[in-house]
Amino acid sequence: MRLSASAKITLRVFAGLVMAAIYLPLLLVIANSFNATTSGAFPIQEFTTRWWVAAWHNEGVREALWTSLKVASVATVIALLLGSMVAFALSRYDFFGKNTINLLVVLPIALPGIVTGVALNNTFKTVLEPLGIGLGLFSVIVGHATFCIVMVFNNVQARLGRMNRGLEEAAMDMGANVVKTFFQVTFPGFRSAFVAGGLLAFALSFDEVVVTTFTAPPGTETLPIWIFNNMARPNQAPVVNVIAAVLIVASMIPVYLSQRLTGDDRK
Template identity: 90%
Template sequence: MTLSRPAKVLLRVFAGLVMAAIYLPLLLVILNSFNATTSGAFPISDFTTRWWVAAWHNEGVRAALWTSIQVATIATVIALVLGTMIAFALSRYAFFGKNVVNLLVVLPIALPGIVTGVALNNTFKTVLEPLGIGLGLFSVIVGHATFCVVMVFNNVQARLGRMNRGLEEAAMDMGANLPRTFIDVTFPGFRSAFIGGGLLAFALSFDEIVVTTFTAPPGTETLPIWIFNNMSRPNQAPVVNVIAAVLIIVSMIPVYLSQRLTGDDKR
């Protein structure tokens, strides 16, 4: 389909407005993290890095950062294992209820986070807590893993659907056993999707706040929870901007790397 010149100009203007609406507020947050005033006045007349230094020396921020890294890392590892196994099961085998299982796997990413959070909160408090498993770091990791699995599953399943099974059969015909075939032929075929899904899962977990609110016990804070708890404190506003800027940067890097991996694979 060929568009007229006015239509192309209109589409570019519309795309520019959408991008501005999404990214200008984020840019403002990053700029305010260097604003010397605590009021966040704009335009910025004086730049400083003291809020970044203050954020680094803030014990609450450092504890929240460590908690976020722990949760995101472990949830990503769980997602890589479970997501890949489920993707292989649904891509390579036919069984009764296959479509239902596929729906149940991807459903957590479509459900509102508050629904998942409330469901997990009730499960831990009414079912698991009497067994000695209450709310804690474990419950937060489980909550994050429920939607991180979907990121890995979608990436790996899509790649497995495009792989040439004949290469695996040829490797086994030439004497390679199943583990050697997987290491030398199968895994390299979906490796970029595997890593890309893990990067997206880490970014999603690192930014999560809704599910964390319902699965974390009092006193346990991730970086998003720390921001939420300190937004109403005027003296913490500059530091909040710094942490928000960190979250923006940390989120962009995995997404960018995942996109590059996918792009390289397509080429």
């Protein structure tokens, strides 16, 4: 479809406005992390890096960062294992209830985070706590894994649907067993989708706030929760800007790498 010159200009202007609305506030946060004043006044009169130093030496920030890394890493490993297995089951086999299971696997990413958080909170407090499993790091990891699985599942399932199964059959005809065929033929075929899904899962877990609020016990803070709890403290505002800037960059890297991996596969 060919567009007129005026239509192209209109689309470019509209796209530019949308991008500005999304990214200018993020750039302002990054800029304010170097603002020497605590009020975040704009335009910035004096730049400094002392808030970054203060953030690095802030014990609460370092503990929250370590908690975020642990939760995101374990949730990503769980998502990679379970998401890939479910993707294989739904892609390679036909059975009763297949479409229903596909819907149930994807549903957590569509549900509001507060619904998932409340459901998990009630489950742990009313069902699991009497059994000795209360709210803790485990509950946070479970909460994050519920939606991280979808990231891996979608990527792996899409790739498996495009793979040539004749290559696997040829490998087994030549004497390779199931394990050897998987690691030498099947896994290399969906490896980039597997890694891309893991990167997206890690980024999603690292940034999660709502589900964490309902599944974390008092005193346990991830980096986003630390930001949320300190936003109302004026003396912490510059450090909050620093942590927010770190989260912006930390989120962009895995998403960028994931896009590169999936983009290379389309060439």
